[in-house]
Structures are given as C-alpha cells and as structure tokens.
Amino acid sequence: MNSPTPGTCRFCGCNGDSCNLPSGDKCMWLGPSRTVCTNPACMSAHFAEVARKKAEIRKLTRRPNSAQIHELIRRKKRGKKGRAA
Numbered sequence: 001m002n003s004p005t006p007g008t009c010r011f012c013g014c015n016g017d018s019c020n021l022p023s024g025d026k027c028m029w030l031g032p033s034r035t036v037c038t039n040p041a042c043m044s045a046h047f048a049e050v051a052r053k054k055a056e057i058r059k060l061t062r063r064p065n066s067a068q069i070h071e072l073i074r075r076k077k078r079g080k081k082g083r084a085a
C-alpha cells in the first residue's frame with residue numbers, strides 16, 4: 001500500500017484547494033491528515049475505504065462463536081468429573 005502524502009489528495013491528487021465543487025466553492029481538506037479533499041468523489045471513495053477497513057478489523061477481532069464456547073465449557077465440566085458439584 002502506498003502511503004498518502006499530506007498536502008496532496010490521495011484520490012484526485014489536488015492540493016486541497018483546487019477542485020471545483022458542485023456548490024461553486026473550491027475543495028478543502030476533509031481531515032487534519034490532509035490526504036482527502038471535500039470533492040464528493042474523493043469523500044465517497046474515502047468513506048468506502050474506511051468502511052472496508054472497519055469490516056476487516058471486525059473480521060480479525062471476531063470472537064469465538066457460541067459452538068466453540070460450548071465445546072470449551074463441556075471440556076471443563078468433563079475435567080471435573082467425579083467431584084460433587
């Protein structure tokens with residue numbers, strides 16, 4: 001992954017004040033990182049990327065599913081066999 005350069009929009013490559021927006025204004029920086037401008041196309045690309053990253057993180061930090069938890073509990077109980085509860 002290429003790292004974005006602050007001061008250059010990573011989607012359209014503008015300098016943060018050169019896109020012509022539908023409102024007639026020029027774009028601005030979307031955040032303090034200064035790598036995404038407020039051009040609607042850049043913003044939607046940026047938010048799509050954020051959503052994708054969040055989904056990836058969720059996948060990585062997924063907890064064991066209930067079947068696995070039940071299996072663990074069953075093993076624990078089996079280990080205590082012979083003792084009065």
Ligand SMILES: [Zn+2]
Pocket residue numbers: 009010011012013014019036037038039042
């Ligand atoms: Zn842009």
Ligand SMILES: [Zn+2]
Pocket residue numbers: 009012014015016017018019027028037038039
């Ligand atoms: Zn721009």
